[in-house]
Amino acid sequence: MNKLKVLFHINDPERWPRVLLNITNFINDAGPANVAVEVVANGGAVLALTGERADQKLQGEMERLAGQGIVFSACRNALRMHSLDEGKLPPYITVVPAGITEIAQKQAGGFAYIKP
Amino acid sequence: MNKLKVLFHINDPERWPRVLLNITNFINDAGPANVAVEVVANGGAVLALTGERADQKLQGEMERLAGQGIVFSACRNALRMHSLDEGKLPPYITVVPAGITEIAQKQAGGFAYIKP
Amino acid sequence: MNKLKVLFHINDPERWPRVLLNITNFINDAGPANVAVEVVANGGAVLALTGERADQKLQGEMERLAGQGIVFSACRNALRMHSLDEGKLPPYITVVPAGITEIAQKQAGGFAYIKP
Numbered sequence: 001m002n003k004l005k006v007l008f009h010i011n012d013p014e015r016w017p018r019v020l021l022n023i024t025n026f027i028n029d030a031g032p033a034n035v036a037v038e039v040v041a042n043g044g045a046v047l048a049l050t051g052e053r054a055d056q057k058l059q060g061e062m063e064r065l066a067g068q069g070i071v072f073s074a075c076r077n078a079l080r081m082h083s084l085d086e087g088k089l090p091p092y093i094t095v096v097p098a099g100i101t102e103i104a105q106k107q108a109g110g111f112a113y114i115k116p
Numbered sequence: 117m118n119k120l121k122v123l124f125h126i127n128d129p130e131r132w133p134r135v136l137l138n139i140t141n142f143i144n145d146a147g148p149a150n151v152a153v154e155v156v157a158n159g160g161a162v163l164a165l166t167g168e169r170a171d172q173k174l175q176g177e178m179e180r181l182a183g184q185g186i187v188f189s190a191c192r193n194a195l196r197m198h199s200l201d202e203g204k205l206p207p208y209i210t211v212v213p214a215g216i217t218e219i220a221q222k223q224a225g226g227f228a229y230i231k232p
Numbered sequence: 233m234n235k236l237k238v239l240f241h242i243n244d245p246e247r248w249p250r251v252l253l254n255i256t257n258f259i260n261d262a263g264p265a266n267v268a269v270e271v272v273a274n275g276g277a278v279l280a281l282t283g284e285r286a287d288q289k290l291q292g293e294m295e296r297l298a299g300q301g302i303v304f305s306a307c308r309n310a311l312r313m314h315s316l317d318e319g320k321l322p323p324y325i326t327v328v329p330a331g332i333t334e335i336a337q338k339q340a341g342g343f344a345y346i347k348p
Contacts, residue, residue: 004220011250011348018127018159022216025193029214043250043348077257098261100254100346104236107344112223114216115231115347116127116159120336134243134275138332141309145330228339230332231347232243232275 005036007111011043018116020061042075042099066092075099121152123227127159134232136177158191158215182208191215237268239343243275250348274307274331298324307331
C-alpha cells in the first residue's frame with residue numbers, strides 16, 4: 001500500500017493543540033508506518049516554537065511526534081518577521097526558506113493539504 | 117465530462133451555514149449531476165449534528181442536500197471527544213473512524229479540498 | 233522546470249494582508265517566472281474589493297501583484313449577496329460565476345490549494 005501523505009498547514013498559534021491532536025488520531029487510525037506527515041508553520045504559528053511565547057507542553061508533544069517520523073517545518077520569513085532566532089529552534093524543527101513554496105511543492109508531490 | 121469532486125472540511129460549528137451555502141451555490145452553478153461532494157466534520161463541528169447543540173435548521177438544510185447526493189461524514193474521534201452518541205445521528209450522516217484519514221484518502225482519489 | 237501553481241482561497245476580509253504577504257514572499261522565494269498564482273475571493277472577502285469597505289491600501293498591493301501576473305478572481309454569488317456592483321470592481325479583478333467551482337477546477341488542473 002502506498003503511504004497516505006498529508007501536509008498540515010498552521011498559521012495561527014492557537015491551532016497547535018488541534019493540529020497535534022489531529023496528527024495523533026491520524027497515526028492511531030492509519031498506523032505510523034502507513035503515513036507520511038509534514039507540518040508547515042508560517043505566520044504567527046511560529047511563535048509557539050521558540051522565544052518568549054514558546055510552549056513547552058506543545059513542544060513535548062511535537063518531540064514525541066517527531067520521534068514517530070512526523071516532519072515539522074518552520075517558515076524563515078515568519079521567523080524573521082517575529083524576530084525569532086532560528087538557531088534556537090528545537091532540533092526536530094527544520095527551517096524552510098518560504099512556507100508557501102514548501103506547501104506548494106509538497107502538494108505537487110502528492111501530499112493532501114489539511115488546514116485544521 | 118468528469119464530475120468535479122470536492123471535499124469540504126469543517127471543524128468549527130459556526131462555519132456550517134457558510135459550508136452549506138457554498139455547496140448550494142456550487143450545485144446551482146455546476147449542476148447536481150456534474151459534481152461529487154463530501155463534507156467531513158471533525159473537531160467541534162460535530163456539535164451541530166446531535167445532542168444539546170444540534171441545530172434543527174442546519175439539519176434541514178443538510179437533509180435537503182443529502183437528498184441531492186451530498187455525502188456528510190462525521191469523525192468518530194470527534195464524536196467521542198464531545199461525548200456524542202453516534203447512534204443518535206441523523207440517518208444521512210455517515211461515521212468515519214478518523215476524519216483526517218478520510219480527507220487524505222479522498223484527496224488521494226482526486227477530490228479537491230476546500231475549507232470554508 | 234514546471235511552474236509551481238498555487239490557488240489561494242480567501243473568504244474573510246481580515247485575511248487579505250496575510251494573503252498578499254504570503255504571495256509576495258512566495259514570489260520572492262520561487263521567482264515570478266516560476267509560479268502561477270490565482271486568488272479566489274468569496275464570502276465576506278469580497279467586501280474589500282469595492283463599495284464602502286473597499287480598502288485602498290490593499291488594492292494598491294493587489295494592483296502591484298496583478299502587474300506581476302497574479303490573477304484575482306471574485307465570486308459573483310458573494311458580490312450579489314453583499315450587494316456589490318461588479319461593474320465597479322478594479323480592472324485587475326475577474327468575476328467568476330461561482331468561487332467554489334473555480335477552486336475545484338483549478339485543483340483538478342494541478343493547482344495546490346492554500347487557505348491563509
